[in-house]
Amino acid sequence: MAHLHAELVLEQQVAERTVLLSEEIQERQRIETALRQSEEQRRLTMDFTHIGSWNWNIIENTVDWNDNLRKQGHSLLSSN
CATH class of the missing domain: 1.20.5 (Single alpha-helices involved in coiled-coils or other helix-helix interfaces)
Known part of the structure; x- marks a missing residue:
């Protein structure tokens, strides 16, 4: 049982x-x-x-840019 x-x-x-x-x-x-x-x-x-955006990975110290910033020829992109 x-x-x-x-x-x-x-x-x-x-x-x-x-x-x-x-x-x-x-x-x-x-x-x-x-x-x-x-x-x-x-x-x-x-x-x-046509808004640009970016993402900064603080740990790896890398920055990812979206295509709109690249198309605009953003001045900060030259350092990446």
Whole structure:
């Protein structure tokens, strides 16, 4: 009897964790989709307005410039 009870408890725990994992996966997929849409909107906005941007990695001391700054021939690009 105790063995049957332990087996039922284990099955219930597995079922609960499976549901939680499924919910976490769905939430992650929603977040990733929203991030992709946001990144695409930012890219389209920057392309349309010809706004330049850059990102400085302080740890590696590197700078990444977007294509709009390159097209504008920004004076800081000569040092990179």
